[in-house]
Amino acid sequence: MDFNDTPEEAEYRARARDWLQKNVPKSPPHDTETPTGMAAAKAWQRKKAEAGYAAITWPSEWGGGGGAPWQAVIFGEEEAAFETPGNPFVIGLGMCVPTVMTAGNDVDKTRFVRPAVLGEEIWCQLFSEPGGGSDVAAARTRAVRDGDDWVINGQKVWTSGAHYSDFGLLLVRTDPDAPKHKGLTMFWLDMKSPGIDIRPIHQMSGASNFNEVYFNDVRVKDSQRVGALNDGWRVSLVTLMNERLAVGGLGGPSWRAIMRLAQDVATLAGPAAKDAGLREKIADWYVQAEGLKYTRYRTQTALSRGQTPGPESSIGKVVSASLMQDMANTALELEDQFGIISDPKDAPMAGVFQSALLSAPGMRIAGGTDEIMRNIIAERVLGLPQDVRLDKDVPFKDVPTGR
């Protein structure tokens, strides 16, 4: 049990920190929805790639850093201490491109991996549909063969960054007569292809990070297939596995912030900081947040030792999203009527808790709902049986649908 770096880790950390100090741009724009923000993000990604700090664990012939997982963890910790440009590359480098690397052919790998690492090309993931959120394999978007082409019709939803992406990884139904998991195929496609219509989704937080993507007779070549025909479900599992690793900490206010708030407000019984009920809650939040931090250290230790991290890494999102929601609600209660105000100019602590309250529901849903995450823990960690599935062995076209 030791939090200290090994000499090798300490040396890597010192070099990374030194490099970051010299190279992180001063007060960079964060918002990748603006042209300057996107340009800054791309420039920063290229700089990291050229120094071996982008895709650290990937082979250097693909543009990666050729390093070990523990190096990626240390660099991530060091980079987090700096104010860096936005990162629109997470979905491409965290999910889509690893899928191409695992299931794609050599031509595609040669074409796509390096430009993605260099930040030249951005990817989005086109899996979820209006009729299947948690049930990804229920995708109904159809691809019909036409000579050397496939013609695609249907709709995807919750597609982060579709509007600024160059390429997409697309899961479609190629055989509706086969059972649900056996009639899917994966393709890559150019997001500028004719027939693609991208419409932003206005989130309850006010932001628009996601899109609906409509396909009207969009043509892709059979050579754009990623993996075998009707093997798309297996291919998608590679992506989804990477998704859970890519979803990291949630940010947002911590128990420290609510302790600061408690110093500034009072309850009817006296200063909030001395309120026994609040103090108990703070202790509960502290052990959850610190427990997650030390759980990450355990994961990092496994990586440092060259081992595969244990299943404990699966608990992060399900704990932190509800923690954030619960803490935000309590903070608003402390603020009392002022809790209503979300304008950073007028709300206590620049509205950080109001902002957390509005983003927390998304955190509990994105990347696997709380309920799906509990299913995953129950099935993959504890070895409990899958739910009864009424749709598993019948042709997909005969599966009942609701609305």
Next chain:
Amino acid sequence: MDFDFSDDQKFLKTEARKFLDARSPTSVARGVLDDPERSYDADLWKAIAAQGWLGTTIPEEYGGLGLGGVELCAIAEELGRALAPVPFSSTVYFVVEALLVAGSNEQKQRWLPKIAVGQTIGCFASSERPGPLSESQVTARVDGGRVSGAKAPVTDGDIADLAVVLAREAGQISLFLVELGGEGVRRETLQTLDPTRGVARLVFDGAPAERLGGAGEGLALAQAVLDRAAILLAFEQVGGSDRALEMARDYALQRFAFGRPIGSYQAIKHKLADIYIKNELARSNAYYGAWALASGAAELPLAAAAARVSATEAFWFAAKESLQTHGGMGYTWDVDCHLFYRRAQQLGLMAGGAKAWKERLVSQLERRNVA
């Protein structure tokens, strides 16, 4: 970063599990539960002493193994998992730690070698009435080297040879060592929630008492001992939580209702996933405690409170929901669920309850001025 047991520590832990699987199946705890005359298993105690575990953190010069706190944590986790009905926590987490923290060389020389071989059982006598330990709790008095007053509940007080007692002398609160086999000591065995562990009221009437540590340092030393014990107990609690989860998982796989295993229903799956989540958080907080314990870090009081709160919550949740998963069978005497349900409360209260530890946690945060 090396935030896990080392290979040597894992080996020790595996060997401890093998030993306890063979020597302390739950039938051993049940033997104590079903026999009103016994409050621990003497054969298991001797066997544990023969393993050298009692002297894990006792320096070699006092007859121990001279290992670190992390090794003791590894053993504690296995003892908790096995529900071992022995006075290990009182003797080792409390009395050995008290002697190491506050004892003079002469006191260590006198007691530690006997504890290391299992000849002396210890107990920690602080509480006098309902509510958390505080200055006003302490009314036992020492006058002319003799202690008078009553302490309850004292875990393992019915079988212990040596007690560490919190008492007042000339207006100051200090710790004292009291030999329980001598004059002026009366013990009343108390009926408790967890009869697999012995608990007594110790009534002192002029029993010889020797000060342990500085005069007037009693509360601070008691807290230092409680901090260390809290971390070790957290590992026992994590061990118990894991076992309770495994029992629930195994039962959910074999028990069928409405034509399928109950473990295929989300009501059960999500319940067990929640147990797993709490257990892993508790384990991670306990690891941080182990690091603080072994390194003597300044964060020890905060780490102890976090480990204590997290593990107490996890074991209680695992024990009650494991029992619930077992349905009506879980409520019977013959199924082991109630042993864990009882032990969760015993461990969760014997070093002070979670409510008081939460307050201590937040006041530590304030003291460290982290906000």
